[in-house]
Amino acid sequence: MPSHLSADRPAGRSPSGDSPVEALIARTRQLRTDMDAVRRDTESNGSDPEDRWQRALYDLALHHLEDLDEHLAQLREGPPPAAGSPEALPASPASPDAGPAPAPGRIGSAEWELLTDEVRWSAEFYEILGMDPTAHALTLDELPSLVLDEDRPRLTVMVTDCLVDGRPIDGEFRITRPDDGTVRTVHMKGEPVLDADGNTASMWAVLRDVSELRRHRREVSETRDSLRRGRPARSGQGLVVEPQEAVLPPWHGFLRLPRQGGPGSLELAAHRLPSSAPGGPAGGDWYDACELPDGETLIAFGTLTGEPAAVASGTSMLIGALRGMAMAGAPPGRTTVWLDDLLRGSALQVSGPALCCRYRTGTMTLRWSGRPAPVLFRDGAVLTLRSPGGQAEAEQRLEAGDLLVLRTAGLVTGVEAEHRLTALAGSLRDESSAQAAAQVLADAFGGDRSRGTGCFLVARVHDRHG
Template sequence: MPSHLSADRPAAQPPGRGSVDALITQARRLKGDVDAVRRDAQDDGSDPQGRWQRALYDLALHQLSDLDEHLAQLRDGPAVLAPAAPPPVEQAAPTAPRRGSLLSRVGSAEWNLLTDEASWSGELYQILGRDPAAPPLTLDELPAVVLDEDRPKLTSMVTDCLVDAKPIDGEFRVLRPDGAVRTVHMMGEPVLGTDGSTASMWAVLRDVSELRRSQRVVSESRDSLQRHRHHAQTEHRLAVELQEAVLPPWLGSPRLPRQGPGRGAEGSSETLDLAARYLPSSASTLIGGDWYDALPLADGDMLLSVGDLTGHGVAVTSGMATLLGAVRGMAMAGTAPGQLLCWLNQLLHATAQPALGSTVCCRYRPGTRTLTWAQAGHPAPLLFRDGTGRRLSAPDGVLLGATSGAVYEQAEETLEAGDLLVLHTDGLMPGHDSTAAVNRLLDLAPRLAGARTAQDCLRLVVEEFGETERENDACVLVAKVTA
């Protein structure tokens, strides 16, 4: 492109070769650093945030590659086209330049308004995919290679430049002869004659197709991440609302209600002091399928249960609510714990979306202080008495939903006034280490013996295991025999 001169100022001199080489070295070093960080950021494409971060790395590399090539072109000057010789009769058409190559990125042109002549650099021919032997397009011919919807934009930019002497800075898409569509960023200025009128127009045209593609990927990845976060927030809110609607919102120490006259000791309102807590995971924003429950039954007995349905999210919380509803319904109908778990296993095994669950189900009779219980692959209840604790011997029982037709045995334990019963799910310790959790609970026996209420006992348990620093969610149910 010929050097352009305004009427009142000479063209700026290009920077020295040494200073440009230093900039190229810095750009390449930065590019290498970014590429190394990108390679270290492993992403399998399943995480929206990981895809967004990967797209940003790719965009940064595209921009640094462009900067490297632009500086190299600034140092070496525009490519000079050799005179085109007529091709042999059988010669194939020239292939398109390699995408991203130096000669396909930045070109320049100048249009002389006085002579209606145009001058293009070799790079511009390659950007537009035109035969270097063909004459350059005039300003009137240039819109012919631009997509229909972008022509008004190009016409407006050129008109403003020629008529109002406004600089050109805009983008449009061109259709190459090979059918490829490329996005071109055009920057230019009018060149004034001695009389102050516009004598010519020069422009630098840059192929930004790959850059814009990378930017679209970043934008789409960001939108996907935002949708994923919104979906996760909505799912978390729904799961929390469902969980709160199902689990008893105990803030004090509920008691068994009075059963009316003639019920004897079973009608006492102070046979059990209860407290329970759901402990959410700090490692996940999703709600799990852990539950606790205590339900006074029609015959004066008390249902105590804790359990865990595998998974997280609304579907699991909904499944937990269904399972808990079945437990309550069968217990209210008088079903013994062992048989209750048999039917619960069949229910879970027959669901459209198979899942696994664990639970311990207890039926407490206040009149005889008898605890009848069964378990399905779940930690056994812990019994604390006189400052010591032990784990109850568990009857046989496999995970719910693991196999059809499973049989669940029952066990009985006679409690005493002052006894403390602790039921828990297996998320108290990292890695679902049930044995370690049980040992830590049993170590609390002396402190639990000095606690006056079930709430005080629960507070000691929560303090021991931490209420916020948790890998998994868990539930704890404490029942203190008061009479």
């Protein structure tokens, strides 16, 4: 089988003068325009769950078409030169000829030679992985260094099956981009390249970022589940599920702060626990984290109770006020008191506890105020932390490998819950990522949510650069 990087050919032209690819691009763009017009005609105020489900499906279909249009455009352009070749070297930032970065949805190409250890990546492959295009392309042994710990076995199986058994590669895994620390989901397809004797000589693959596609699919699934549970507008339950998600921070599941990483940085992951009872009440849990101008990291968590629509509005108000206070330099103790005053003075008729923390990477020091206090896991043990009252603050020096858990009030309280947390300490110690630790907690406590939802925010202290 010829090399993928050199085997692609622009499609030949049809008798009419337009290539088949050009015709497909025109049809795709017309379909996208028509679908977008239908979507706009069906827009509503979003209060009806069936309308939300339809809108989510339209968005998913449009995203598929946008990706298809981008892929067809790449076919029209022909195969890209491998990164590092003279024609593929990136222009200097100061050069007026510097082109835009590869657009989302573009596909990167790569090939790994097994006998010579030569690796060739296209510029798009570097861009998708968030790597400097002048850096050396990673070997198959080095590639897992970008992959989340829990997804590495999946990649290993795909590559081994390809090289040993000659099976095609077709699967997804999550990576952490070195340039900005964000986690993205990528889809890889590839095949082995055989020599004259039928032995595997190399492996080629194409890669694309499917993070947005997966997000749209989750939205479709969530709105479908909402429909199955019954119309929230009639029952008064569940109405806040979609608005609540909409006002939470845009990073939702994963974040690294400070973004440049390094020892002492925090890897954060959030996990929401839906009610285990059909039609159960919606949750008013909220969380936030961001990097502050003074170099500290803000972490906050809270729970609101009240009417669903008021909870969603209150969440948006609190997160905005919280960030404003933190950016202005307000300490945690003062911030929690002000947030409480803000709730009591509003007309939303919502209430609930809040916890505000500030973390300084250089000294690995955490200061906090509010409730419930964080739970600290260290070396397989649980360290009990307390929150002072009023504007007073508590302080704790963290260590590399520490796991900090912020959680819904009432989710892990009481003697029995304390014992269960202690029993989980060993399992959490063995998890190398915040996301995996959050999943352990979700598995342990998810079955308890017969009376409502719950939420965890997990922060792990890094002990290495990355």
